[in-house]
Amino acid sequence: MEQIRQILRENGIQITRQRLEVYKVLKELNTHVTAETVLDVLKRRGIPMTVATVYNVLNLFEQKGLICKVGAAGEPVIYDINTYEHIHICDQETRRVRDCPDMQLVELVSRYLAEHPVEGLRLTRVDISLIGEDAFAHSI
Numbered sequence: 001m002e003q004i005r006q007i008l009r010e011n012g013i014q015i016t017r018q019r020l021e022v023y024k025v026l027k028e029l030n031t032h033v034t035a036e037t038v039l040d041v042l043k044r045r046g047i048p049m050t051v052a053t054v055y056n057v058l059n060l061f062e063q064k065g066l067i068c069k070v071g072a073a074g075e076p077v078i079y080d081i082n083t084y085e086h087i088h089i090c091d092q093e094t095r096r097v098r099d100c101p102d103m104q105l106v107e108l109v110s111r112y113l114a115e116h117p118v119e120g121l122r123l124t125r126v127d128i129s130l131i132g133e134d135a136f137a138h139s140i
């Protein structure tokens, strides 16, 4: 818990019991989660928290750069504790989100946009989501 306190402090987040518990869950799951998923885990642990509080905490973490939203996944919002630039692959049927380990594509897009800047826009982060479906699901 001390390590989590440290992380929150370093990101300018005032420590509360609820923020500590939510971040602990995010760290442990270490994947793409909705507020509902976090809430379920908290409930199972007997930690009372409302949906609104979980959303507030997640949005605060997102504002402070501690987590990020998965852009193309739609509603409900899916959050990611891994904030390094990477590509998401979203299954349009199950809404399951996976990470694409291809860093060459991220570099390719970053390099392209550095050479072909969008007028009036300073690029701060590359966030790419690919949407598809299970290629084998309908073949049988």
Ligand SMILES: [Zn+2]
Binding pocket: 032, 080, 082, 086, 088, 098, 099
């Ligand atoms: Zn991810």
